[in-house]
Amino acid sequence: MKHVLLARFKEDITPEKTEELIKGYAGLVSLVEPMKGFQWGTDVSIENLHQGFTHIFVSTFESTEGIAEYVAHPAHVEFANKFLPWLEKVLVVDYKPNIVEQ
Amino acid sequence: MKHVLLARFKEDITPEKTEELIKGYAGLVSLVEPMKGFQWGTDVSIENLHQGFTHIFVSTFESTEGIAEYVAHPAHVEFANKFLPWLEKVLVVDYKPNIVEQ
Numbered sequence: 141m142k143h144v145l146l147a148r149f150k151e152d153i154t155p156e157k158t159e160e161l162i163k164g165y166a167g168l169v170s171l172v173e174p175m176k177g178f179q180w181g182t183d184v185s186i187e188n189l190h191q192g193f194t195h196i197f198v199s200t201f202e203s204t205e206g207i208a209e210y211v212a213h214p215a216h217v218e219f220a221n222k223f224l225p226w227l228e229k230v231l232v233v234d235y236k237p238n239i240v241e242q
Numbered sequence: 243m244k245h246v247l248l249a250r251f252k253e254d255i256t257p258e259k260t261e262e263l264i265k266g267y268a269g270l271v272s273l274v275e276p277m278k279g280f281q282w283g284t285d286v287s288i289e290n291l292h293q294g295f296t297h298i299f300v301s302t303f304e305s306t307e308g309i310a311e312y313v314a315h316p317a318h319v320e321f322a323n324k325f326l327p328w329l330e331k332v333l334v335v336d337y338k339p340n341i342v343e344q
Contacts, residue, residue, distance in 0.1 A: 142283070144246070144298065146335065166342030181244070181337025184306055187313060189247075189334035196246065196337050204286055211289060231333075232291035233248065235283025235298050240268030 141201040141236055143210070146193040148229040161226060164219050165197055171215035174206030175199055192229055207234055243303040243338055245312070248295040250331040263328060266321050267299055273317035276308030277301055294331055309336055 149158060166178050177200035183190050201207045210216050224230065251260055268280050279302035285292050303309045312318050326332065 142300075143287075146248075146333075163342060179339040179341055181339050183335040183337055185245075185334050185336040186310060187334050189332055191333045193333070193335055196335050198339070208288060230291055231248075231293045231295070232287050232289050233285040233295055233298050234287040235285055237281040237283050237300070239281055240265060 141204055141207060141234060143199040143201060143207055143234050144232065145197040145199075146229075146231040147195045147197070147227050148193050149195070149226055150228045153226050157226065161223050162197075164222065168199075168210075168215060168219060172210050172213045174201050174203070174209050176201060193231065204234065204236075243306055243309060243336060245301040245303060245309055245336050246334065247299040247301075248331075248333040249297045249299070249329050250295050251297065251328055252330045255328050259328065263325050264299075266324065270301075270312075270317060270321060274312050274315045276303050276305070276311050278303060295333065306336065306338075 162180055165180070169175050169178050178197070180195065180197045183194050183196065199210075201210065264282055267282070271277050271280050280299070282297065282299045285296050285298065301312075303312065
C-alpha cells in the first residue's frame with residue numbers, strides 16, 4: 141500500500157524548518173512499525189497541472205490496517221500536530237498499486 | 243523520476259470506459275520509450291483529505307527529459323485527447339524521489 145501526501149508549505153516557512161519537518165516525517169519510519177518506507181520530492185512538472193502543490197511524500201505500508209495503525213500512532217499524531225500547521229494545502233490518497241499486464 | 247497523476251472521472255463514465263482508459267494509459271509503456279513503468283490504484287484513504295480525487299496513476303521515467311519527451315510524444319497526445327475529456331479533476335506532479343537517511 142502507498143500513502144501519498146501532497147503539500148504546499150505556508151509562505152513564511154524557512155528552508156531550515158522545511159528540512160526539519162521532512163526529517164521528522166522520515167523519522168516516523170523508525171517509530172511506527174507498519175511504516176516500511178519513505179520517499180519525498182519537490183514538484184518539477186512542466187504541464188502546469190500541479191494545482192499549487194510543491195512537495196510529495198510517499199510512504200509504504202504492507203496493508204490498509206497498517207496505515208490505520210500509523211494514522212492513530214502517537215508518534216504520527218505528535219508529528220502531524222507539528223507538520224499540519226505549516227501546510228497551506230494538503231491532499232492525501234492511499235492506494236494498492238495495480239500493474240496492468242500488456 | 244516519478245510522474246504522478248491524480249484524477250476524478252466524470253460521473254457519467256461507465257466501468258467499461260474507465261477500464262479502457264486505464265488500459266490505454268498502461269499501454270503507453272510500450273509506445274513511449276522513456277516511460278519505464280506504470281502503476282495505478284484507487285483511493286482508499288480514511289483521513290478524508292483526498293479532495294475528491296479517486297484514482298492515482300504513477301509512471302516512472304529515467305529523467306525529466308524523458309518526461310518532456312513523453313508529454314510531447316504523439317502516442318501520449320492521442321491518449322490525452324481521449325483521457326482528459328473524461329476527467330472532472332486532474333492534478334499532476336513530477337518528482338525525483340529522495341530517501342532521507344536516518
